[in-house]
Amino acid sequence: xxxxxxxxxxxxxxEGDSAVIKCTYSDSASNYFPWYKQELGKGPQLIIDIxxxxxxxxxxxxxxxxxxxxxxxxxxxxxTQPEDSAVYFCAASPTxxxxxxxxxxxxxxxx
Amino acid sequence: EADxxxxxxxxxxxxxxxxxxxxxxxxxxxKMYWYQQDPGxxxxxxxxxxxxxxxxxxDLSSESTVSxxxxxxFPLTLESARPSHTSQYLCASRREGVETQYFGPGxxxxxx
Numbered sequence: 001x002x003x004x005x006x007x008x009x010x011x012x013x014x015e016g017d018s019a020v021i022k023c024t025y026s027d028s029a030s031n032y033f034p035w036y037k038q039e040l041g042k043g044p045q046l047i048i049d050i051x052x053x054x055x056x057x058x059x060x061x062x063x064x065x066x067x068x069x070x071x072x073x074x075x076x077x078x079x080t081q082p083e084d085s086a087v088y089f090c091a092a093s094p095t096x097x098x099x100x101x102x103x104x105x106x107x108x109x110x111x
Numbered sequence: 112e113a114d115x116x117x118x119x120x121x122x123x124x125x126x127x128x129x130x131x132x133x134x135x136x137x138x139x140x141x142k143m144y145w146y147q148q149d150p151g152x153x154x155x156x157x158x159x160x161x162x163x164x165x166x167x168x169x170d171l172s173s174e175s176t177v178s179x180x181x182x183x184x185f186p187l188t189l190e191s192a193r194p195s196h197t198s199q200y201l202c203a204s205r206r207e208g209v210e211t212q213y214f215g216p217g218x219x220x221x222x223x
Contacts, residue, residue, distance in 0.1 A: 001170060004153075032210045043117075043201050043214030044154070089154065096210055097142070097161075098169070101154040 002027040004092050006102025013080050014110050021105045023090035024072040030092040033073050034099070035064060038087045047088075048075070080109045114138050117202050117215035124192055125223050132187045132218045134202030143185040144203040144212065147171060154201060160185055192222045 003026040013019050025033075031052040036044035050057045050064045050073065057064050061080075066073040077084055090102040115136040124130055134143065141162045146154040156169030160179040174196070175189050185204075189196055202215040 006153075034210070034212070036214075041216070043203075043216050045214065046211055049211065087151075093210060098156060098159070099144075099212065101146075103153045104151065106151070 002030055002092055002094055002100040004090060004100050004102045006090050006105060008105060009103065010106045010108075012108045012110060015080060015082060017080055019075075019077045019080055019084070019107055019109075021075045021088055021090070021107070022072060023074070023092075023102050024070075025092040025100075026071065027092070027094045028068075028071065029094040032093040032096060033064070033066060034091050034093075035062075035075050036089045036091065038089065038104075040086075044089055077107075080107075082109050082111050085109045115202065115204055115213050115215040117200075117218050119218060120216060121219045121221075123221045123223065126191075126193055128192050130189050130192055130220070132200055132202075132220070134185045134187070134215055135183050136185075136204040136213070136215075137183060138204065138206070138213070139182065140204035140213075141182070141207040142205050143179065145169075145175075145177060145185070145187050146201040146203065147173065148199045148201055148217070150199075158187065192220075194222045196220060197222050 006023045034049035037047045038044040063076040087104045091099045093099045118133045143160045145158040155171035157173040158177040201217045203212040205212045
């Protein structure tokens with residue numbers, strides 16, 4: 001089955017700086033890559049996703065890049081704010097029915 | 112805001128008890144999922160359903176069972192709870208043909 005690795009496990013940045021979280025996947029059949037934000041006491045919430053026919057996608061301060069050849073994708077958050085502090089999960093889906101998650105990155109934005 | 116609900120939000124129960132974790136969604140989604148998430152860890156799929164009367168086991172072995180009698184309802188049952196079942200359980204749903212999953216707030220289970 002698919003194996004998703006995520007790094008780093010923890011990340012601290014100063015407010016206003018950028019944060020980058022990286023994930024690699026093993027199954028070349030994976031074609032959908034969502035990113036979720038999970039705040040304390042809540043379920044994960046989709047923040048951005050990318051499909052394998054696209055190399056980059058942006059939504060305001062958030063962007064995701066995908067390198068199919070290298071089988072890795074990254075989340076970029078610019079101009080970080082304290083409310084960006086949360087746990088972020090990447091995921092990959094080879095079938096569209098099952099989703100395989102990374103181990104999560106705890107992001108802390110220091111005011 | 113996703114219309115997917117889980118009850119109870121928190122549950123402390125003794126070993127050997129039977130428990131049912133409820134999950135309901137009002138979005139008419141065909142596909143529903145149960146994930147287990149230990150603190151600071153990734154989500155592991157334990158059950159999923161393609162629609163009414165469809166249930167499948169996920170990659171993570173689980174002693175729980177699920178049922179899907181109605182589209183909107185996907186309860187998870189543990190016949191005899193054990194301390195090893197202590198975890199957070201997350202329910203999710205999505206529409207057929209759309210990859211986006213919507214998650215409920217989760218149930219934190221503690222088995223003593």
